[in-house]
Structures are given as structure tokens and as C-alpha cells.
Amino acid sequence: MRLAIVTPWYGRELIGGAERLAWELAHALVRAGAEVDVLATCCRSFLDGWAANYHRSGVSGDGSGVVLRRFPVDTRDRVAFNRANTVLTTLPRIGLHGDRNVLDAVQTRAFVGENINSRALLAHLREAGSSYDAVIFVPYLYGPTLLGVPLVAERAFLIPCVHDEAYAYIEPVRATVDAVRGVLFNSVGEEETATAIYGPGLLAKSRVIGHAVEPVPPPPAPVAIGSFAPHRSRYVLYLGRQDASKNIDFLIEAFRTFRERRISTSLQLVLVGPRSAMRTGDGILDLGAVSEAAKAALLTYARALAQPSLHESFSRAIYEAWYARRPVLVHGECRATARAVEDAGGGWIGTTLEDWVRMFAAVDESADEAIDALGEHGWAAALDNGAWDVVARRTLDAIATRLAPPVGPRIENVVPLGDAGIARYAQALTEALNASGADAAVSIAGSAHARPNARTIAHVIGTSAPVPADIYVAHDGELPAPPQGRPVFAPSHGIAAQLEEAGIVTRVLPQAVSAAQWEGMRPAHERWVDGKDVLLSIAPLGADEARRLLDTFVAYLGFVRDARLLVFSADCEGEAYQTLMHERAELDLHNEVVVVGPAPAERYAAYRAATVALAVGRPLSIESAVMPLWFDLPIVALGDVTVLETIEACGVVADTFEARRIAALVRIVASDARIRGAMIGEGRRVRARYAPAAVAAAVLEQLADTRTTNETADVGGG
């Protein structure tokens, strides 16, 4: 595979995260067998003038197989860029929300046009772009990416290195993310951050490739750093650039508070890394930049490593600590680091100052064995993360799959005539299979249109006519005839249990619920993103349920004066709609209760604006229950069969309807970050079960097994 990596600054000596990634990945891709051209500018580094050509332009190599092509940078209006940049860097975090644009047109033009740019690099992409199988852009926010992607969009892959910062919200970045063929992330947390910013449609073309960190070998003998002896000290280590953007002031304030409350503690905070000013205080030791050997000693003997930064797409320091079997303390508002610790169980997560004071106390008080046990969890995660060669293989695989999905078998989903529920399920399965490379279609049982040589999946109920098939999906707990050794699936656990009781071995194959329909979607408007709590009704309504919903909402208004209720028009038709409108007028809720139109962009706007999804209507369909999970919405619902299998595993379910009680519950879910986080976190796990790729994989694996069994039987029989 012939690849290009486009990055503004390139060189072995560069220490920035994206720069190191570009260098390491380029070499690993070559080792994995790819031909790699690195397309970089002649600018020396991020810290040098972006219009200054330090390196010579032209082609060079370092003997590793990586071909480096450097292009001169353009002149630029630094003042205009800085003006736009200042707007972005001084935006309060509260102003960053979903689809809201954060720069006006003039500032946006200045940000892109006066960024680091190279017309020569763009000309090369224009002329030679099609000679590459794929062009990888690293990272997302500089000129070569923003202007280069449109030139090779059909083969462009973006490694964004994104975190929740104002740059990620500007229109050209959104356009870039929309345009690229695929997005490759360093971590699951980074993917979650990007999904929150750009919407769940992104997941249809994204893949987590990971990010490798080389372990730092422990020192053969104890090392002293000046007068500080790590092996004889109890300390929490901070490793990295010491500046405000890394949230180090927060770390120091938390540690000072901890020391004020625990005067007798011997726990110290050791700061290591380049700094502009020395930070001192009770129990705080600032060592500045240190050698690799000193760093290894500090990691080896630390009780834990603190990573307070909010702006990480991946933290090397965390993995270095884990390789040294040390646990870590991370900030809960940084998805990338928090998710990594959550998954690995290799440390503590805290958001407020009090959380951090408690975490320091835990580090101080915990037995050495408990600290080591957490470190071991981290170590396992670091090993699992893999080396650069593994990341390169994942990258090549992700690109190859996206460019040309593997060709799967021809599959016929045979459904009974006249059952809309089964038809919907089969259609969702067909789309999932096609997205995974199969050639699937739906046909009606007994129809003459069935395609020849197709593997068949028969969707049956107890009264269906018996049909031969490779796989059966039983939709009502009964089969029309014994399966003759063929695999049997059920769409839910309830139906699977019924079949199991009848002695039929059954696996659950949930209905696929895809977020791909939202790919590239923009909300119809931002009217509902105005700071008010937005409750989104997700259940179908009858007249009684519409009243019930409004009663709940009125009770909610008793807790929160400003709130909005959104109801999908598809969920309230006929009498339900009349009742909803009538009651809305009676209760004087014209401004608060809004019926969401059927247009996809309108529905998308509703999902994106919602604070909590609420289901107090009729029983939910699988799609209604799972779709909010793709938008990271916590769900509060009245119990029913679907809720039992979907929402109960992540959200909260009320057994009986009591308007004020449910309203109070919704209020807590809407306002408590910890509960929201817990519901969203589990929701991501639940939705993964319904992801089209997971559902299709289960069917394709089963079909492959069936074929192998048949072939074996044929050979045995012959």
C-alpha cells in the first residue's frame, strides 16, 4: 500500500505529541510493508515562526525507507491569525457546545488562511495525490490538513489528535471531519470526545488505532537527583510540560489543600518537566527537566503519577507510569485519560478539587499492596495497548477495510408476509450485513424473487410455513419445524429463554441500530441549545400517555423553571397529537413543549440538544430505546420488555408512574454529572451490542461455521 502522511512539522527531535506520532507511525508503517511518503513543511517546529523555512525543501530519506518531501511555507499575516486564535483560546468552555459555530466568517478565514500553510505542498497533493492509496493527515487543526483534505477527500484519513477545545468546533474543522474517508483515533476516549462534538454519524467511518508508548526501563540501581532520593521518598509524580494549559495550577492547589489538612503526611508532589517558572510550596518539589535515567528512577519509585490535564487525546505519561506498574490520578473532565483509567482500573479519577484531595489521601493511606495492585492493572492495559508495529497494522487494516470492504457472501433474509416488526428487523440486519461487505437482501417467504446461490436466514414465527435455511431467527419463541441442526437466533433474551425452555439452543441476535444515518448530518437549527434543560420524549404516545408526559413535565417545571420538552411527531399521531396540542394550550406550555418534525435534520437537532431522554409512553421499539444511546443521552423510562433488555442495563427504570417522582429522578439525572457519567458510560457498552458491525459479525461467523460443518459433513459422507 502506498501512503502519504501529511503533517506540518516532522523530525525525530520534535517532542510534540502529534509530531512524535507522525514520526513513529511513518517508520512503523514502513516496517509493516507500506511505502510511505511524509509530506511536511520546511518550518522547523511548532515553536518557530510558521512562515520561516528552516529545512531545505526537496526529497530526502533517513535510510529507514520513509521518503521525506519538504515544501516551503507561505508568508502569512500573523496578527490576523493571532486575533482569531485569541478569540478561540479565550472562549469559556461553557460556550463550546455540540454544533455551535464559535468563530465568525472573517475570523474563520483568518484562522485557516493565515495558519501554517504551504501552497507547494497543496500543489503536490493536487498533482500526485491520486498516486497514493491513502493520505493520512496528522493532526486536525493546521493549514495542510484543513486545506489539503478537500484535494484528496476520497482517500483522506485523519488522525485528529483532538480533545475538547475551541479549535475542534470551528466550521472548517467540521467540514474536514465530514469530508475525510476515515478518522483514526489514538484512544477510545478521544473517539468519544469527537463523537460528542461531531455527532454519532462519525462512528460509521472511525476506528481506534491506538497509540504506542515505549516502556522506560527501570534503573539498575537507585539514582539520586540532586539531593532528592526517589527510592527513599513517598511522592506523587507529575511528568510533562509545566504550564497552565496542562492544568498544573489545579494540581498544585489540590495538593496544597491536601497538605493543609494533613500536616503530618510525608507525601510529596514532585514536578518534572520543562517549566517557565519554578513552583514551590509545602511538600512540593520542582525538579524541572531531568535525564531519561532520572525519569526512569522517578517513575519506578513514585507512589502514583498525576495527570491533571483536561486537554489530552492520549497521555504518554500515563502509559509510562503503567509500564512502571504505578497507578495514576487523572481528571474526570478529560475523556481520553478518564476512559483509559476507567477501562484499565489502573488508578483514580477525580473532577473537583475535593475529589483530588481525596485521591491524594487515598494514595497516602493505601497499603503498598493496594497501590501495586492498581499499578498491575495499568501494566496489563499498557501491554494490551501494544507497540508501534501493532498500531501500524491496525492503521493499515482500518484503511484497507474503509477503502475496499471485504467481499462477503450473498445472503437472503426471508421474512413472512405482513409482519412489519419482523420486516424492520430483517431490513436492519440486511443493512448491517451489507455494511460489512455481504450482498444481502430481503425477500418474502414463498416469493419467486429469491436469488440463486444465496445463504438464507429465515425469520420465522410459530405459524410460519417450514422453510429450509442456513440460519433461523425465531421472532415469537416458537419454531414452525425442528431446526435440523441449523443455528437458531432470537431477537431478544426473553424469546431466547422461551426457546431454551423448549430445548432449542438459541443465541440472541439483537436488532441492529445504526448511527450511520447521521453521518455528515448538521442540525436543522440551534433553537433548542439555549442553556435550558431539554427533555426528549422517546416513547410512542397515545392520548393518555400524552397527558402523562405533560404531567411529568409540569412536575419537572416545579424543580426547574426553565426547561423544554421535545416530542417526535412520529411518536404522537392522531388522537395523541390532538390531546398533546389541547393540553399544551390548556396548560399554557406553548413555548416549553415542542413537537419535532419528521425531517432527519430536525430529529438530529432534537437528539443533539437533549439533556435527558424520557420514556413514559407506550412500549418502546428497540430503535427508539437504543438511538438515544448513540447520542450519549441518559435515559429514564417506565419499565417494559424492551426497556428490560436495553435501558435497564444503563439507565434508570421506574416501575410505576408517579409524575413528581419521575420528574425528581429526571432532575437528578439532568444535573448530577456523576450519575450522568455512569449512565452514559454504561450506555456506550449497551449500544455496542446493537452496533451493525457486531450484529453482522455474529451472523457472518455463524454462516462461516455452518459452511465448514457442511463441507466437513460432505467430505465425511463422500
Added chain:
Amino acid sequence: MIRSRNPRIDVDELERRIDAELARDPDAPGGDERLARLAATVHARAIESQLNFAEQRSTPRATWPVDLRVPLISSSERLKKAVLSVMSLAFRDQYEANNALIRSQREMLALVQTLLERIDTLEARLETERATTRAQRIARRESEDA
């Protein structure tokens, strides 16, 4: 009765919090309102402190700045005084304009605060009336249904 299989949610604790939420005085201001009020207070204080700073600097200078060194003038007290007097005379209109602006800003701030209080009172009254109407409407519907 609520339930959840989410391992990170303590249902009993959540039930207790729902009870606490329901037991809260419905007329007490909600958390968001409190935050909004706090934010408004912080803004008002920031404007006030800027105005105080502007007021301090809006009077003519009577002493020579310690960090300003001008050959010949810095060494002579009489020259310094003369320069300060000339400056004071030259910028007299400006000082007066500045003072007028500061006074008008203070009036504006007071007016905004009065308006905010008025809005609060009106909003509270409106909400009470709307809540009463809704409660009556729901009670009437329930009695009709029964």
C-alpha cells in the same frame, strides 16, 4: 420504586435523593437560579471594581510618576509641577468627560440591578400563577376522569 442494572448506580441512594428532592420547599429558588444570581453578582462586582479603578485614575495627576524619567524635568521639582499643571489644563475637558461617563455607568449599573430585581419578582409571580393554573387544570381533569 426504581431499578437499574447499571453497576455504577446505587439505586437506594438514588431513591433517597428523590425523596429529598420531593421534600424540598417548592417555593425555594432552584440551584440554577442561584447560580444565575451568583453570576450576576460577580458581573456587577467586576463592573463596580472597573469603575472604581477608572475613578481613581480620572483625577488630574498631582505628583510626578516615580518611574517616569525625563531629562531636565525629572531633576527639577518646579518643572515637574509646571508640566503637571499644563497637562491638567490641557486634559481638563477629557477629565470632565471621563467623570461624566463614570457617573453615567454607575447610574446604568444601579438601573440594571433594579431591573433585574423587578424581572425576578415578575417571573416569580408569573410562574406561581402558571403553576396554579396548571395544577387546577390537572386536578379538574383527574376529577372528570374519576
